[in-house]
Amino acid sequence: MKYDLIVVGSGPSSVFLGYELIKLGSKKKVLIIEQGKKVEERICPIEKIGKCVKCKPTCDITTGFSGAGAFSDGKLSLYNEEDDDIYVGGDLHKYIGIEKTKRLIDYTDKVYLDFGADPKIEGTEYKEEVKKIYNKAKKADINLINIPIRHLGTEKSHELYARLEKYLLDNGIEIMFQTTVCDLIIENNEIKGVKIKASKDLEKEVELAEIYAENVVLAVGRKGANWLSDVCEKNGIETRTGCVDIGVRYELPDEVMKDINKYMYEGKFIARLGLFRDKVRTFCQNPSGFVSSEVYDENINLVNGHSYKEKKSTNTNLAILVSHNFTYPFNKPIDYGRNVAKNLNELGAGNVVVQRLGDIYRGKRTWEEELARNSVKPTLKSAVPGDITYALGYRTMTDILEFIRGLDKVVEGFANPDNLLYGPEIKFYSNKVLINVNFETNIKNLYCIGDGGGMTRGLMMASCSGVQMARILES
Numbered sequence: 222m223k224y225d226l227i228v229v230g231s232g233p234s235s236v237f238l239g240y241e242l243i244k245l246g247s248k249k250k251v252l253i254i255e256q257g258k259k260v261e262e263r264i265c266p267i268e269k270i271g272k273c274v275k276c277k278p279t280c281d282i283t284t285g286f287s288g289a290g291a292f293s294d295g296k297l298s299l300y301n302e303e304d305d306d307i308y309v310g311g312d313l314h315k316y317i318g319i320e321k322t323k324r325l326i327d328y329t330d331k332v333y334l335d336f337g338a339d340p341k342i343e344g345t346e347y348k349e350e351v352k353k354i355y356n357k358a359k360k361a362d363i364n365l366i367n368i369p370i371r372h373l374g375t376e377k378s379h380e381l382y383a384r385l386e387k388y389l390l391d392n393g394i395e396i397m398f399q400t401t402v403c404d405l406i407i408e409n410n411e412i413k414g415v416k417i418k419a420s421k422d423l424e425k426e427v428e429l430a431e432i433y434a435e436n437v438v439l440a441v442g443r444k445g446a447n448w449l450s451d452v453c454e455k456n457g458i459e460t461r462t463g464c465v466d467i468g469v470r471y472e473l474p475d476e477v478m479k480d481i482n483k484y485m486y487e488g489k490f491i492a493r494l495g496l497f498r499d500k501v502r503t504f505c506q507n508p509s510g511f512v513s514s515e516v517y518d519e520n521i522n523l524v525n526g527h528s529y530k531e532k533k534s535t536n537t538n539l540a541i542l543v544s545h546n547f548t549y550p551f552n553k554p555i556d557y558g559r560n561v562a563k564n565l566n567e568l569g570a571g572n573v574v575v576q577r578l579g580d581i582y583r584g585k586r587t588w589e590e591e592l593a594r595n596s597v598k599p600t601l602k603s604a605v606p607g608d609i610t611y612a613l614g615y616r617t618m619t620d621i622l623e624f625i626r627g628l629d630k631v632v633e634g635f636a637n638p639d640n641l642l643y644g645p646e647i648k649f650y651s652n653k654v655l656i657n658v659n660f661e662t663n664i665k666n667l668y669c670i671g672d673g674g675g676m677t678r679g680l681m682m683a684s685c686s687g688v689q690m691a692r693i694l695e696s
């Protein structure tokens with residue numbers, strides 16, 4: 222079997238690569254190889270049975286057509302025309318420039334609209350009110366970034382990506398589902414193809430099949446970050462050590478967050494407070510949302526959050542993340558993050574752990590009966606009450622608590638003792654794969670896009686990186 226192009230992974234970066242190739246009238250024979258299932262077959266049993274059963278061979282939340290996008294909240298971060306920088310979504314603009322990135326966002330946003338996204342944009346209506354919150358935050362030494370957002374909603378994201386899946390398949394893109402790329406075939410510093418096996422055999426030693434291609438694009442997302450790091454090391458693909466973001470999912474009443482939710486939908490706060498001055502930020506805010514869990518390699522259970530367009534809770538959840546960079550002699554951010562996650566998972570008998578903020582201040586764990594009496598009811602029912610502080614490092618924990626205290630000056634009630642912290646929330650980025658302006662690695666015709674290689678962080682930018690990749694391949 223020989224293709225013009227193989228794309229590894231079918232997350233938003235890959236989906237938009239396929240879409241743009243079709244739009245450009247490409248004659249390339251294209252194969253997308255995806256570890257998980259078709260989007261319409263992706264079902265997480267947690268809603269029915271109330272707990273994560275660590276589905277084998279892969280987790281439907283993180284794998285399958287549209288990758289992490291399918292169960293995401295579907296917040297598409299746009300930009301302010303007057304901004305002279307791109308503040309969210311990673312580093313795409315560093316490769317192609319700010320103006321080009323803005324035009325790419327316009328184009329990609331239009332495709333999302335064509336496939337059924339809500340025309341409403343959040344965060345543009347209440348300029349005066351946002352300015353007041355911005356000023357209040359400044360006084361607390363906290364920066365507020367307000368970016369317009371298009372909110373798809375989890376159930377609508379699913380439907381939208383199903384339409385895109387049909388569009389790709391109807392237009393001749395081949396997709397091989399439930400198949401895992403295990404290795405690359407590289408000869409004389411040039412990519413020749415990939416080695417695969419059925420995902421059902423993931424834990425078995427089986428002979429790998431080979432598929433050949435002129436070009437290979439790695440679009441493996443955060444799910445594939447660990448694999449990507451290993452494959453780069455093994456094959457001499459140049460990387461630079463990246464960082465890992467470690468923190469918690471924070472859940473509090475909508476009532477406390479009502480102004481932020483109404484005026485911005487998502488408030489992106491960033492600060493370097495307290496002893497360590499580490500960068501701490503809020504991320505992925507979900508008004509009236511639900512805390513969720515997802516399973517990564519080696520059964521690591523991480524927390525996340527999302528919200529639906531129609532089904533609503535009375536809580537808002539958001540991530541509070543601390544960036545961790547290491548230097549010498551230890552410089553393995555992924556390993557560090559995995560160790561934190563494994564320790565915390567063990568404390569929760571394999572599950573996400575939840576703790577009341579007030580209990581952390583009192584230096585004690587949270588017990589089940591205390592959680593039952595708590596005014597903030599957890600939306601992730603499978604989370605086990607316990608003690609997060611046993612597993613998150615002193616530095617990380619101090620950073621998070623300082624940040625919560627700081628934000629309480631901006632949002633009254635942000636540090637209420639009944640608010641809940643869930644852990645571990647970890648954003649793994651592989652070591653940053655070194656690519657040129659054409660997204661090509663040091664291996665000829667081997668490219669890397671999306672979140673996996675560390676270029677993007679989020680749906681919109683991952684999607685844009687796919688569009689740009691298609692244009693590069695067709696130029």
Ligand SMILES: Cc1cc2nc3c(=O)[nH]c(=O)nc-3n(C[C@H](O)[C@H](O)[C@H](O)COP(=O)(O)OP(=O)(O)OC[C@H]3O[C@@H](n4cnc5c(N)ncnc54)[C@H](O)[C@@H]3O)c2cc1C
Pocket residue numbers: 229230231232233234235254255256257282283284285286287288289290291292293294295296297298400401402403440441442443444445448505513515525526527670671672673678679680681683684
């Ligand atoms: C619960 C949740 C909520 C989120 N909410 C938002 C949000 O509101 N806004 C936002 O901007 N972002 C959000 N995100 C992040 C967003 O989903 C990602 O940034 C985006 O999906 C990245 O796209 P990608 O194409 O780079 O990778 P991914 O979407 O991660 O897709 C990678 C794909 O590659 C496959 N793969 C990996 N390794 C292999 C291999 N070896 N062989 C074959 N296939 C492989 C995986 O199965 C996966 O399907 C959320 C994520 C989650 C999990």
